Each structure stands twice: as structure tokens, then as C-alpha cells.
Amino acid sequence: MASGFPFAQLTSNQLTYSERDAGYRRLHAWPEPSYHHDSGLHLVWRYDDARELLEATAPEISNAQALQPLVGFGRIAANPRAVGHLCRHLLPPPAKATADLTDDMLHRRVWATMAGPTGYFTVPADMRSERADALAEHFRRSLPITRETTEPLDVTALSITYATRVIGETIGLPQRDWPAVAEWSDAQSGLLGRWMRGRELADAVGALGRLFTVSGSAVAHSRRHATGFSGHLLAAGIAPRVAVSVVANSLAAGVHTVSGSIQQGVQRLLDDPDRQWWKLLGESAGAARVAAKVLQLDPGLVGWKRNILRPISLRSGTRLQRGPVLVMFAAANRDPRAFADPLAIDSTGKMPLTFGFGRHTCPGKQLAQLAVEVFLRELHSHTPHAQLVAPVRSARSRPGDLLFSGADIVIR
Numbered sequence: 001m002a003s004g005f006p007f008a009q010l011t012s013n014q015l016t017y018s019e020r021d022a023g024y025r026r027l028h029a030w031p032e033p034s035y036h037h038d039s040g041l042h043l044v045w046r047y048d049d050a051r052e053l054l055e056a057t058a059p060e061i062s063n064a065q066a067l068q069p070l071v072g073f074g075r076i077a078a079n080p081r082a083v084g085h086l087c088r089h090l091l092p093p094p095a096k097a098t099a100d101l102t103d104d105m106l107h108r109r110v111w112a113t114m115a116g117p118t119g120y121f122t123v124p125a126d127m128r129s130e131r132a133d134a135l136a137e138h139f140r141r142s143l144p145i146t147r148e149t150t151e152p153l154d155v156t157a158l159s160i161t162y163a164t165r166v167i168g169e170t171i172g173l174p175q176r177d178w179p180a181v182a183e184w185s186d187a188q189s190g191l192l193g194r195w196m197r198g199r200e201l202a203d204a205v206g207a208l209g210r211l212f213t214v215s216g217s218a219v220a221h222s223r224r225h226a227t228g229f230s231g232h233l234l235a236a237g238i239a240p241r242v243a244v245s246v247v248a249n250s251l252a253a254g255v256h257t258v259s260g261s262i263q264q265g266v267q268r269l270l271d272d273p274d275r276q277w278w279k280l281l282g283e284s285a286g287a288a289r290v291a292a293k294v295l296q297l298d299p300g301l302v303g304w305k306r307n308i309l310r311p312i313s314l315r316s317g318t319r320l321q322r323g324p325v326l327v328m329f330a331a332a333n334r335d336p337r338a339f340a341d342p343l344a345i346d347s348t349g350k351m352p353l354t355f356g357f358g359r360h361t362c363p364g365k366q367l368a369q370l371a372v373e374v375f376l377r378e379l380h381s382h383t384p385h386a387q388l389v390a391p392v393r394s395a396r397s398r399p400g401d402l403l404f405s406g407a408d409i410v411i412r
Ligand code: HEM
Pocket: 054, 055, 063, 066, 097, 098, 099, 100, 111, 114, 121, 167, 170, 249, 250, 251, 253, 254, 255, 257, 258, 261, 295, 299, 300, 301, 304, 354, 355, 356, 357, 358, 359, 360, 361, 362, 363, 364, 365, 367, 368
């Protein structure tokens, strides 16, 4: 990444946190406000532009393709194994229900069932400590049972198990399905941000299909027993077909976003020779400050798609042509035009865009924030003197992914 456009070849997922810091610094010094990436996406990273695109109030900005696979449906249709999975699990095509829904009335109803004052994922202030205790229990149960305290601990695996448990339980999935959720969620995430082909593409379509099949079973079960998140959706008058997609999208949305944030955060915290932020995790209210900063700088989801329907001049003057856009909100969270000193723990500035902005703002935001906070706090309390173990594979050998980002972290 020596010269040229900083994210032309490598994605955040293939960089260490310090390389990301350098890359984002160079990005904000780039003379143009957008970049046409080889993937076909137009990259946009300045704070004001990112916020306007996420908000998507102008008629030229659409969210309808937000969940389209990066490789496009043509490549999937040309892959016989993928087509087999598609026919088995994904026909008739799932309803649009969340991020790519353009029916505003229906979207408002769906969103209110997830977020807002009585939303299913909302963590009310008076329930925060009870929810934190439940999350701490998930952390403990995610630890390898037979591990000696002196043995290395795979934080990447631990964070994925933890996030899977948290999301699986929140959505009300039978416990036997929890271990597979990580794989299915990885498939949906991978289809959005990776240039997949061949067997990998077919396997991802198969796993995505399983995600919808299991979500369909959860909704069918709730129709009989009126329980859990699916029961909550049906009781709110959401049609079963839409409810299946809400369940599937939510299962997919929560696992690698939460676990990727944890992995990258732990790398930054433990690589600091003074361990200032790591030590803060042991102080009251310190973990909430550190988690907020981790989610600003190193979120597990770094960008989100929008589509430009007709050429548009954004309010800043940035001009965008017709076509798909990648809103690099993790980059926008460090824009010096919006944040005085983004790498400082208590820096002042605008609201980070990690969870989106506007109508489609992430409904899992409060749950995700608390889940990251509790994991970091519990990890610190479990291994206060943790050291990073040199990774077996380099960050470069992680898959290129335009949306999702994580790190291979082992501690001792
Ligand atoms: C660190 C963790 C997370 C991050 C960074 C994150 C980020 C985002 C972003 C950027 C969006 C798109 C917003 C837009 O289109 O404007 C989104 C949407 C969404 N997220 Fe999250 N998310 C996280 C965790 C979760 C969790 C834990 C859940 C579920 C329990 C969840 C469920 C959803 C759903 C269902 C949507 C679609 C919302 C809609 O369009 O109505 N997310 N999230």
C-alpha cells in the first residue's frame, strides 16, 4: 500500500490496525472525493458525503440493491451448484424486509418491531445491567472448556462463538442451530463484500439458503406457539414471508459485525506498549468508553452499499455518476473534517456513522454496543496480563472483503 489509492488492492480485512490507520490517513488526503474501484463500486469516504448517502433522502439515492451479491446474480446463475442451492432453498425468492426494502410504510413497521422504545433488540436503560450479566454468561460459556489458563486463547474463535450465542439466543433460534449460524452468517456477509467464484460461491449460496430455511422454520414454529422474535414480528402484523427475511437478515447481520469489531479492537488494545485503553477496561465505565472508540475506529463492518439511480451532486459538491456506491463509513469516522483527533479516546466530533444514519439505522445498535463492551471487559478480567501471540497467517492472507473486517487474534 505504498503509493496510489490506499484501498485499491487491499481491503481493511487484510490490514493490521496500524496499517488501517495509515491507509485511512492517506485516504483523507486523497485529492478526489470518490474512487472507481475494480469491483465496479464507487468508493466514497468523506463524512458529509457518507452521511448523506446513508440517509438516502434524495430520490437519486437508493437502498434497493443493498443486499445484492457483489458478483451479481449472473455469475450465480452460471454456477450449476449454486443454482441447485438456489432452487432448493431460495425459491420463491425471499421477501425484501430490512436493508433493501423500499416500501417505506412496511419498512417503518418492520423497523419498529426491532428498534425504537419497544423494539425487540432495544436495551432499555433499566435493563442494561441485567442484559450485561446475561452477555457475561455467554462469554463464560464461549470459553474452551478444557483450556488451561496458561494455554494460548484464540480470541477470534471465542468472539465468533460468543456473537453467535448472543444473536442465536436473541433471535430465539433452537440451540442446536447456534454453531451453524456463524457459517451461514459468514456466507451472507461474504456474498455482499467478496469477489467469490466456483465452489466458494456455490457453498456460500447454499449456506445462505440454509439461513433462510432455518428462519422459515423459526417463523412456522412461532405461528403455532407465538414465541420469541418471530412471534413478536407476527404479533405486530408482519406477514410470515416478510418475517422470515427479517429473521434471516438479523441472524446474518449480527455475528461478524460484532465479532470483527472485537477482534480488531483487541489487536489495537494489546499492541499498545502502554496499554492505556486495555487498562481502562478494568475501571468502572471504562469498558463503555473503550467499546465506543473501538466501534468508531475498527468496526467489523466498514462499508455499506447504496445505488445512484441518476447522476447527482451531493451537498458538499461531490458528483456521483449512476451506479453502485460503497459508503466507507469506517473511513468517514476518521475524517479530520468531522473529528478533531479521531485516534484519541475522548476526541470531539460528529456522531460516528458505524451503525448507519437515517431510516435504516442499525436496529441492533444498542445490543451490539453492549455485546462488544461486555466481551472486552470480561476478556480483560479473565486475562488482565494478556499478550498477543504472533499470528500464524498474515493479515494479507485473509480474504479481500469490501464490507466486513476482522483479524486473527491469539493471546497468551
Ligand atoms: C458492530 C455491530 C454492528 C454494526 C457495525 C452494524 C451496522 C449496520 C449498518 C451500517 C446497517 C445499515 C444501515 C443502513 O442501511 O443505513 C445495519 C443494518 C442492520 N443491522 Fe446492524 N450492525 C451491527 C450489529 C447488528 C446486530 C447485533 C443486529 C441484530 C441483532 C443487526 C441487525 C441489523 C438489521 C436487521 C439491519 C437492517 C436495518 C434496516 O434496513 O431496516 N445489526 N447495521
